Amino acid sequence: MDAQSYSTALAELRTVRDTIKKARAELAKLETDRDQRIARLAAYAKAKAERIAPAAGLSVADVVALVPALAPDSLTAAPDTVPQPAQPAQPAQPAQPAQPAEAEQAVAPTARSAASSKTPPPAAITPPPAELIADAGTPAPEQELRTLPSIPEGGAGDTWFAHTSGLASTRPNFTQQARSTVFLDTATGVLVHRQQTHHLEIGNATAADILTAVFHTIPEGVERIYITAGDPWHRDADRYPYLRDAVAAWLNAPIPGWRTDTGRGRDRMAGHFVHARNPVGRYQRDGGDHHVEIRSMGEWFDTDGDDPTVIRDAFVLLWQALRRHWNDAVIMGSPSQTGRDLWTRTIPQRGQYADGFPVLSEELRGLLHATAGQGRNELVTPPRIPDQLPQLVEYDRTFAYAKHTWKSPVGAPRRITATTFAAWSEKEQMRALYGCGHWQIRVTVPDTWNHVGLLPAPAPGDRAWHYPAAPGTTFTTWAGGPEIHTALTNPLTPWKIEILDGILWEDGKPLDDWAKKLKETWTNLTAQAHFQGDPQQARAAHLASRAVRSILLYGIGAFAQRPRMVTGTTPRTAERDIPADAEIIGFDDQLITWQRPSGFSRDPNAHPEWAAAIWSGARAALLTQRHRDDDTYAGALHTPPGTVVAFRTDALYLTQPQNWPYHHQPGDYLLRGHLTGPLPAPTSEEELLTLRNTGRAALTTTGQEA
Known part of the structure; x- marks a missing residue:
């Protein structure tokens, strides 16, 4: 084969690739x-x-x-009998790491301690019919489960427990600069800039059309354009097999006089961010230093058709409310950026952490990334629930993550091996599980269990989790202390937990001041929305309160610092320049769009241990949560078996209403939707969301919202 034949064969191969996709x-x-x-x-x-x-x-x-x-x-089992298989079906097990012989004796606190006086009283439960137990949510046998990583034995694992040298979260010594911002509805062409409203002609709403129209109207310059409605990046979605392809094409279409931004300043962010729903376009003027972002308002809150003027007012109220707690507060491009910037301004200037909070080793950050999931999203389908639901009731935990920020891990992490844990007294073991830790465990579901699963286990798919509940099932996983403690002290039957390995930190309050200020801001804005007589200002205050929620929610997510994906484009004529480790995610006649992992950056504010602890606490509270003032409990485990339809991050869907207290406090269960049946049980997320929206519309609300 000569060079010409080789080039011809490559061109033919690319054609086959495109046809296959x-x-x-x-x-x-x-x-x-x-x-x-x-x-x-x-x-x-x-x-x-x-x-x-x-x-x-x-x-x-x-x-x-x-x-x-x-x-x-x-x-199908007979309806009046409960199947008692000799060998309960178990999910395929991930490859088990080599464990010391003592691991089998490293049993967590006994059932006696789990049933102590502090344990909530058992709920009044009627045993479910056999068909509700037959399938407890384990993946199909032919599916291959993910294998979760482990800490290496001996000195190799010990090196993971040193902080990253020269990397710590410190209080900034500069004042964040505000950006000139406009709000644009691309469906109507309405543009709001400060106190002025303009009507633009934006043609086909390409990035070029938007930049041309905005800078013609506001010649002095704009640095941030929020799209409040219209989703212009979806205009040509029908031309592409995937929505991300359409978004990438919209972002990367050539714009005369502009090029992709290469970043600048202390909050350096280079290149476009390709996201199916909330992308970010970053552009820089040719031959100049003018930079501009095009962003989606969906990052902050659902606008629901709100006028750009109302959204501008919401941002003004948000800034004013934040300034009461941070005199140098600046609203940045996204809630996550804003949240982390505000947090850095609460780092103490005196005391133990005046020099900053050290960042974990890259190995421990990678372990937490792989083994600490976020919200619980699970749909329970027939036969675990009836084919026809008598009702569908939605309870949403108000400002949920704010409930779990009062305690977080700090200091140098310690490794707690199975041998070490087994040598401790029962009191020491329970204190460790009450503390800030992340544990590798072997779990066995009780033989008499007839409710939802309690602990996450790896399922097929990248970062996918499921919650085994079939009696007798055994699996190995990682979990935080709040979830393990819930499994041991739940109001029904204690689960068997074996500690195989673990990471334990000191208890600290690195997020407490930050979260308290955000909670006070949220409370004040929520009160304004409730008592404000002007409907437009009431709506603006409500949107501002939702923005505060996003600042805390996405700020916590930003601490997790996932490994970054770099997205780029290359002309089809220069395909050989695509990085060797890149994955092609889109293409058209001129450009190929690709992405590749860049690993963990040296981010001084990377604290996945904080995010993991909060997420674990929130998942545990979906199962059981005590209301001290009311001397009662709420959560999935305080409902009869067979009545839980779904979990969705901080929401719970049931077939029966509950008399749970609601005091407008973070973490309280708010009734958000109620549909009377009979209703067909949802079998997909799309069906669940359709029922959810119908239920919210059907419920006569009192003006409360999570």
Whole structure:
């Protein structure tokens, strides 16, 4: 083969690649359509899997996996008996790391301690029918579970417990600069700049059209353009197999006189951020130092058709409210940037951490990234719940993460091996699990368990988690202290927990001052929204309170500091310049869009241990939460088995209403939606969200909102 033949073959290979990607996208659409048709057929009372399967080109097992209600009668337990298998089905186990012989004896506190006087009283529960126990949410046997990493044995693992040299969170010694900002509705062309409202002609709402129109109207310059409505980056979505492709094409379309920003200043952010819903376009004028961002208001809150004037007023109220607690507060481009900047301005100037909070080693940060999930998102489907729901009731924990910031891990982390943990007294063990820790554990579900799962386990897919609940199931995972303590002291039956390894920190309050100020800001803005007589100002105050929620929520997420993905574009004529480790995520006739991991940056504000502790506490509170003032409990474990339909980050969906107290405080369960049945049980996230929206509309609210 000569050079010309080689080049020709490469060109042909690229054509095949492009054809394959388009074919896969079309195949995915067809498979989704097929599955939806199967679900509709299953609604027929006499539908049978053995008839649907050949029509769909699937096996009977595949059809039953899609619609469990179609399982043949011979595979279903009798309705008046509870199946007692000799060997309970267990999920496929991830590869187990080598453990010391003492690991088998490293059993966490006994059932006796779990049933102490501090344990909540058992809820009044009626045993569910057998079909609600038959499938407890374990993945299909043929699916391969992820293997979670472990800490290496001996000296190799010990090196992980040293902080990153020369890297710590410190209080800034500069004043953050505000950016000139406008608010633009691309659907109507309404632009709000300070106290002025303009009407723009923005053509097809390309990035070039927007920049041209905005700078023609405001010649003195703008540094940030918030899109309040219109989603212009979705205008050509039908032309692309994936929404991200459409967004990338919109961001990277050539703009005469402008190029992609290369970043500047202390809050250096270079390049576009490709996101399906809330992208960020960063541009720099050719031959000059003028920089501008185009951002989505969806980063801050749902606008629900609000006029740009109301949104501008919301940002003014937000800035004024923050200034009461931070005299140098500046609203930055995103809630996460704003949250972390405000937090750095609460770092103490005296005391133990006046020199800053050290950053963990890259190895421990990587371990937390792989083993500490965020919110619990789980849909419980038939036969674990009835095919027809009597009701669907949504409870949402108000400003939930703010409830769990009072204690966070600080200081040098310690490794607690299975041998060390087993040698401690029961009191020392319980104190450690009450403290700030992250633990590798082996979990066994009690043989009599008949409720939802309590602890996350790795499931197929990148960073996917499920919550095993089948009696007798054993699995290995990582979890935080709040969840482990809940599993040991839950109001039903203690779970068996074996400590295999762990990381333990001192208890501290690095986020307490920051969170208290944000909670006070949220309380004040919420009160303004409630008592404000002017409807426009009331709405603006409400949106501002939602923005405070986002500052705390995404600020906590920013501490997790995920490994970064760098996105770039290369002309098709220069394809050989694409980095070797890059993944192609989009293309058109001129450009190829790619992304590649860049690992962990030397971010002085990277504290995944803080995010992990808060997320663990929030997941535990979805299961059980004590209300001291009311001497009562709330959460999924205080409902009858078979009544939990779904978990969604900080929301709980049930088939029965609950009399849980609500005092407008962070963490309280607020009734957000209520639909009366009978209703078909949702079998997909899309169906759940449709029912959720209908339930919220149907509920007569009192002006409260999470």
